[in-house]
Amino acid sequence: xxxxxRTLAGVMLCVVFTGCSRAPEATVPATVGAxxxxxxxxxxxxxxxxxxxxxxxxxxxxAAHPEAVVTFNFANSAQLAAQINEGAPADVFAxxxxxxxxxxxxxxxxxxxxxxxxxxxxxxxxxxYDNPAKVMELAELAQPGLRLIxxxxxxxxxxHSLDFLDQASAQPAFGADFRERVxxxxxxxxxxARIVLAKIVLGEGDAAIVFTTDAAAExxxxxxxxxxxELNVFANYLIAPVADSRNLALAEAFVAFxxxxxxxAILADHGFLPLE
Amino acid sequence: xxxxxxxxxxxxxxxxxxxxxxxxxxxLAAPLLIFLLLPLGALIVRIDWMQLGETVGSPGVxxxxxxxxxxxLIATTLAVLLGTPLAYVLARHQFRGRNxxxxxxxxxxxxxxxxxxxxxxxxxxxxGLVGAPLATLGITLSFTEIAVIMAQCFVAAPYFVKAAxxxxxxxxRELEQAAALDGASxxxxxxxxxxxxxxxxxxxxxxxxxxxxxxxxxxxIIFAGNLPGRTQTMPLAIYLGFERNLNQALTLAVxxxxxxxxxxxxxxxxxxxRVGVKL
Numbered sequence: 001x002x003x004x005x006r007t008l009a010g011v012m013l014c015v016v017f018t019g020c021s022r023a024p025e026a027t028v029p030a031t032v033g034a035x036x037x038x039x040x041x042x043x044x045x046x047x048x049x050x051x052x053x054x055x056x057x058x059x060x061x062x063a064a065h066p067e068a069v070v071t072f073n074f075a076n077s078a079q080l081a082a083q084i085n086e087g088a089p090a091d092v093f094a095x096x097x098x099x100x101x102x103x104x105x106x107x108x109x110x111x112x113x114x115x116x117x118x119x120x121x122x123x124x125x126x127x128x129y130d131n132p133a134k135v136m137e138l139a140e141l142a143q144p145g146l147r148l149i150x151x152x153x154x155x156x157x158x159x160h161s162l163d164f165l166d167q168a169s170a171q172p173a174f175g176a177d178f179r180e181r182v183x184x185x186x187x188x189x190x191x192x193a194r195i196v197l198a199k200i201v202l203g204e205g206d207a208a209i210v211f212t213t214d215a216a217a218e219x220x221x222x223x224x225x226x227x228x229x230e231l232n233v234f235a236n237y238l239i240a241p242v243a244d245s246r247n248l249a250l251a252e253a254f255v256a257f258x259x260x261x262x263x264x265a266i267l268a269d270h271g272f273l274p275l276e
Numbered sequence: 277x278x279x280x281x282x283x284x285x286x287x288x289x290x291x292x293x294x295x296x297x298x299x300x301x302x303x304l305a306a307p308l309l310i311f312l313l314l315p316l317g318a319l320i321v322r323i324d325w326m327q328l329g330e331t332v333g334s335p336g337v338x339x340x341x342x343x344x345x346x347x348x349l350i351a352t353t354l355a356v357l358l359g360t361p362l363a364y365v366l367a368r369h370q371f372r373g374r375n376x377x378x379x380x381x382x383x384x385x386x387x388x389x390x391x392x393x394x395x396x397x398x399x400x401x402x403x404g405l406v407g408a409p410l411a412t413l414g415i416t417l418s419f420t421e422i423a424v425i426m427a428q429c430f431v432a433a434p435y436f437v438k439a440a441x442x443x444x445x446x447x448x449r450e451l452e453q454a455a456a457l458d459g460a461s462x463x464x465x466x467x468x469x470x471x472x473x474x475x476x477x478x479x480x481x482x483x484x485x486x487x488x489x490x491x492x493x494x495x496x497i498i499f500a501g502n503l504p505g506r507t508q509t510m511p512l513a514i515y516l517g518f519e520r521n522l523n524q525a526l527t528l529a530v531x532x533x534x535x536x537x538x539x540x541x542x543x544x545x546x547x548x549x550r551v552g553v554k555l
Binding site for chain 1: 515516519520
């Protein structure tokens with residue numbers, strides 16, 4: 001009942017503020033009932049590292065629910081959390097880390113106990129396919145004059161990259177000043193892992209740290225230097241419906257779908273590490 | 277007597293009519309004015325004044341401000357030095373393809389700045405058309421201050437060229453010819469007659485170019501990247517600040533707003549006093 005009221009209130013708000021044209025589908029509260037057809041439209045705000053995988057996930061979801069339409073807004077998780085907190089019309093938030101999920105939860109539009117871990121990812125060092133600086137191992141990230149591109153720490157991938165450097169610096173093999181020497185090589189802190197990837201594909205940088213899944217997306221255009229598990233950073237991706245969604249039933253169905261065997265298989269196809 | 281009264285009535289009637297027209301005109305003009313000023317007002321209302329002082333003095337902000345000021349100054353100077361000859365050719369010579377060039381120069385103004393950034397990257401990047409041969413000489417432009425200046429110049433110089441072309445076209449050729457007859461050299465005519473006469477328009481072009489360069493974001497972040505202290509200009513700092521700390525981003529935005537307003541106001545007041553020019 002409460003949910004139906006919420007849906008209805010959402011629809012009314014939507015009509016009042018945006019005069020939105022898809023009100024008729026969205027008003028059907030029957031979507032709540034068991035076995036009812038899921039219909040209507042939702043917008044999923046997802047970390048940019050999820051872009052390829054979620055496009056595929058969305059296609060499979062829409063195949064399973066022919067009357068549902070899922071659209072995506074991909075950006076770095078911090079940007080998405082800020083947009084959600086400023087009132088952006090989001091129905092689902094998929095964050096590349098817990099921090100930004102918390103930011104959104106604290107913003108008040110997501111319920112703390114709605115968030116679910118749904119996939120994991122880790123880091124890899126990449127170089128352009130012709131590897132102009134001849135980077136062969138991780139320690140060479142500190143070699144002077146290397147043009148290294150990182151994501152800005154404001155994006156989860158940027159923070160993970162710093163965490164990896166910290167962990168490596170704790171190893172005698174790399175040396176305590178490893179992080180400092182590597183950061184001295186940074187030529188740019190980009191907005192998201194995907195932009196870092198694009199600049200490596202274009203050959204602008206000699207090396208970069210991205211998610212394994214990003215490297216998988218351009219496997220033939222970049223070389224990967226794996227990071228051993230004990231140094232690697234495992235990113236936990238969290239997903240949650242936005243509580244004031246105009247179509248909460250559909251939003252919840254999408255969240256659940258990401259955790260089904262089918263959803264996990266699609267995500268794993270794109271290089272993500274499934275939940276066991 | 278009657279006629280004078282009649283005149284008086286007419287006069288009052290006329291003034292009432294005029295006032296009505298003025299009110300109507302303002303009613304029509306107000307929506308856009310409000311639309312343009314309201315968001316700027318909202319920025320100022322929303323910022324945390326307590327934080328303003330701290331933010332202004334923080335090294336990140338002064339760094340970004342310095343980079344913005346230095347690069348926009350150089351970009352504007354380059355636009356003027358390189359744009360004037362181009363504008364002169366376009367203003368004074370009729371040739372086949374003149375209109376085509378005139379239209380092509382508009383393109384950087386119309387293009388989304390991100391497209392401009394990508395275009396610059398695939399031209400001057402390490403594997404770019406021009407960038408690849410430069411790279412073999414050991415010169416790389418991307419991720420440098422030079423790239424910031426190039427991005428600003430690319431999107432902003434067309435404003436100067438457009439203004440200068442219009443300004444130079446408007447100069448009375450007979451005055452130039454008179455000076456030439458009196459023995460002035462080509463350069464003297466240009467420097468002492470043409471430029472002073474076209475000055476108001478040239479100058480508004482300079483101001484437009486500088487303002488566009490100062491606001492430049494998309495082409496910069498793609499071609500020059502984002503490194504605090506080297507390529508991070510104010511717009512980049514604001515954009516990334518938006519994700520990090522909304523309050524700080526708002527404060528930065530207001531600082532940029534105040535500086536822009538101050539410079540534009542100073543320039544306009546200064547110019548008005550000197551030559552009575554309206555921009």
